[in-house]
Amino acid sequence: MATSTHQGASRPRAYCRDAAGAPVRRGYRWVPTLHHRPRHAPNRRHADVVSWLIGIGLGMTLALSVRTESFGDLSKAGGLATFGGRLSALAGTYLMLVVVLLISRLPAIERSLGHDKLVRLHRRFAPIALALIVAHGLLITLGYAQAASRGALHEFWVILTTLPGMLMATAGFVLLMAAGVTSYRIARRRISHEAWWLVHLTTYAAIILSFFHQVWTGASFVSDPVAKLWWIGLYALVFAAVMWYRLLVPVWRSAYHRLRVVAVYPEGSGTVSLVLKGHHLDRLRVNGGQFMQWRFLRPGIWWQAHPYSLSAMPMPPYLRVTVKDLGDHSGQLARITPGTRVAVEGPYGAFTRHAAERDKLLLVGAGVGVTPIRAMLEDLPAHADVDVILRATTEQELVLDEEVAELVERRGGRLHRLVGDRHQVSLTPELVRALVPDLGERELYICGPAGFTDRFIAVARYLGMRRDHIHHEEFAF
Amino acid sequence: MRRASMIAGGAVLGIAGVIALPRPSTPQQVAVAGNSAAAGSGTGSTASAAEETTPGTAASSASTRAASTKPAARTVTGSLATDQYGQLQVKLTIRNGRITRVGFSTFIANDGHSVQIDQTAAPVLIRETIAAQSAHIQGVSGATYTSDAYQQSLQAAIDKAGLNA
Numbered sequence: 001m002a003t004s005t006h007q008g009a010s011r012p013r014a015y016c017r018d019a020a021g022a023p024v025r026r027g028y029r030w031v032p033t034l035h036h037r038p039r040h041a042p043n044r045r046h047a048d049v050v051s052w053l054i055g056i057g058l059g060m061t062l063a064l065s066v067r068t069e070s071f072g073d074l075s076k077a078g079g080l081a082t083f084g085g086r087l088s089a090l091a092g093t094y095l096m097l098v099v100v101l102l103i104s105r106l107p108a109i110e111r112s113l114g115h116d117k118l119v120r121l122h123r124r125f126a127p128i129a130l131a132l133i134v135a136h137g138l139l140i141t142l143g144y145a146q147a148a149s150r151g152a153l154h155e156f157w158v159i160l161t162t163l164p165g166m167l168m169a170t171a172g173f174v175l176l177m178a179a180g181v182t183s184y185r186i187a188r189r190r191i192s193h194e195a196w197w198l199v200h201l202t203t204y205a206a207i208i209l210s211f212f213h214q215v216w217t218g219a220s221f222v223s224d225p226v227a228k229l230w231w232i233g234l235y236a237l238v239f240a241a242v243m244w245y246r247l248l249v250p251v252w253r254s255a256y257h258r259l260r261v262v263a264v265y266p267e268g269s270g271t272v273s274l275v276l277k278g279h280h281l282d283r284l285r286v287n288g289g290q291f292m293q294w295r296f297l298r299p300g301i302w303w304q305a306h307p308y309s310l311s312a313m314p315m316p317p318y319l320r321v322t323v324k325d326l327g328d329h330s331g332q333l334a335r336i337t338p339g340t341r342v343a344v345e346g347p348y349g350a351f352t353r354h355a356a357e358r359d360k361l362l363l364v365g366a367g368v369g370v371t372p373i374r375a376m377l378e379d380l381p382a383h384a385d386v387d388v389i390l391r392a393t394t395e396q397e398l399v400l401d402e403e404v405a406e407l408v409e410r411r412g413g414r415l416h417r418l419v420g421d422r423h424q425v426s427l428t429p430e431l432v433r434a435l436v437p438d439l440g441e442r443e444l445y446i447c448g449p450a451g452f453t454d455r456f457i458a459v460a461r462y463l464g465m466r467r468d469h470i471h472h473e474e475f476a477f
Numbered sequence: 478m479r480r481a482s483m484i485a486g487g488a489v490l491g492i493a494g495v496i497a498l499p500r501p502s503t504p505q506q507v508a509v510a511g512n513s514a515a516a517g518s519g520t521g522s523t524a525s526a527a528e529e530t531t532p533g534t535a536a537s538s539a540s541t542r543a544a545s546t547k548p549a550a551r552t553v554t555g556s557l558a559t560d561q562y563g564q565l566q567v568k569l570t571i572r573n574g575r576i577t578r579v580g581f582s583t584f585i586a587n588d589g590h591s592v593q594i595d596q597t598a599a600p601v602l603i604r605e606t607i608a609a610q611s612a613h614i615q616g617v618s619g620a621t622y623t624s625d626a627y628q629q630s631l632q633a634a635i636d637k638a639g640l641n642a
Contacts, residue, residue: 048480051487052483054487055486055488056487056488056490057487058484059487059492060491060494062488062491063491063495064495067495077619082590082593146619147619147620148617148618148619148620149619150619158597158600158601159597162600217596222592
């Protein structure tokens with residue numbers, strides 16, 4: 001059995017070494033530190049307020065559209081289809097604005113719900129919005145065709161060529177559908193992340209393009225100045241949130257902190273740590289376990305943003321990330337040499353101490369998924385009781401484990417290393433219960449590849465752990 | 478789940494809020510491509526006299542310019558035709574005895590559905606008029622009331638202009 005359990009074992013090691021394996025300058029030596037000062041707790045009420053506002057907005061949007069209708073209209077030729085078409089247009093567009101807001105990095109929801117949960121919600125509801133918009137196109141064409149006693153195709157052509165803003169709206173529709181289709185799992189596997197991202201970027205254009213046919217021809221807006229004002233305000237609000245939190249704040253933050261790579265050193269097989277130096281890092285509101293989007297400003301790769309967890313709490317003027325060289329940018333990490341300027345977004349993520357309500361925790365990190373666990377170990381409250389499980393296929397892939405061991409020892413916790421392939425280490429309820437006998441009193445934080453985390457969560461659930469006591473973050477974004 | 482019920486509760490509040498709001502006055506200006514009266518969204522009693530050029534081309538600024546630089550053209554307004562769904566008044570531009578443009582000095586629909594029907598019907602009616610050079614046009618099926626009102630106002634305008642059609 002290749003499982004070894006170390007009770008707070010710690011081996012001395014220089015944490016920062018250069019490519020030749022020699023310890024780098026003293027200034028970059030990364031000393032695990034316990035941070036006991038209060039951190040930046042998210043306010044959960046903010047997400048509640050946003051939920052209420054989203055609901056009120058939905059109600060207003062639907063009601064404003066329905067009140068321009070009368071029962072007389074419904075009984076006319078095509079009345080029902082037209083009414084359904086309008087309703088699905090408003091519901092679909094409203095939902096589309098909401099899913100854009102979900103990923104706008106609005107701090108009120110970003111900090112309490114967490115980035116990966118918001119992305120999941122975005123993925124779940126965006127297809128519904130698209131389906132409603134497809135239904136809108138079909139139903140309106142059918143309804144108008146019935147009203148004018150024309151064939152549906154002919155009517156479609158008439159609508160396209162005579163109603164204002166319709167050509168733009170159709171172009172927007174095509175872009176939206178492209179973003180939807182390229183996001184399906186089958187398509188995502190076949191195209192690069194960057195190609196997907198570029199297609200997705202055009203949805204902003206799509207939403208603006210489709211705006212004009214709404215206010216120029218939309219029955220509820222043409223005839224009702226209140227509805228029109230509400231609708232324009234809604235668009236302005238979402239547009240402002242996106243511009244502010246996705247563009248201006250990151251640009252400002254990057255300029256303010258002026259980060260540069262100062263050291264790159266290997267941590268294990270295919271894994272490197274990057275040490276970055278910047279200004280005013282004491283002003284960066286980071287909780288252990290959060291990640292940032294990193295843009296390395298080098299020709300050819302500057303436009304790609306990579307989500308990497310901070311693998312240690314900031315030690316002004318230094319930050320550290322630990323990265324496994326995989327995916328589209330494999331080999332590109334070689335181009336990230338000391339001196340490279342870095343633009344950042346974030347920090348994001350709710351995978352922090354604030355997600356837990358108990359003091360007894362089980363932290364599980366698989367592979368490079370150890371990075372947020374490593375940072376969180378510095379950031380947990382002093383009285384936290386920690387059990388840590390590190391999982392790797394080989395000893396070389398067990399990265400940062402000395403640092404983790406040192407922190408666990410200083411906290412009086414227990415560290416378990418599970419090394420070996422999945423045949424050597426089979427993740428069973430018996431194994432987990434043997435490692436962590438008091439699992440039922442703990443909250444679980446887990447980060448690693450989806451296959452491992454799914455399996456571990458299933459085991460924890462089998463052993464009776466409550467769903468809201470499980471916090472996980474997938475690092476394969 | 479908790480947040481889902483908040484969203485649902487919010488939706489109920491939103492619907493209630495809108496119901497509590499006063500309803501907008503219903504008669505509305507119909508937006509017809511090229512008719513600058515369409516730009517206003519109010520209850521427009523003062524519709525401007527923009528004209529429709531050949532079907533498809535739609536530039537309200539271009540039509541005003543054309544009207545001022547070509548003195549040979551004259552404009553004639555038809556009668557105000559009213560029915561249960563709204564009212565309209567045709568405005569023709571006549572050059573060398575031919576109808577070159579059709580616009581509306583008034584085009585109001587009483588409800589949202591009629592706005593949609595009128596928006597679809599108007600370009601067709603205008604196209605038919607320019608082709609026929611008379612009020613003897615086919616009309617738009619599904620927009621019978623609008624077509625009848627249009628033909629009535631158009632005939633009055635043609636009579637006033639003294640076109641023998």
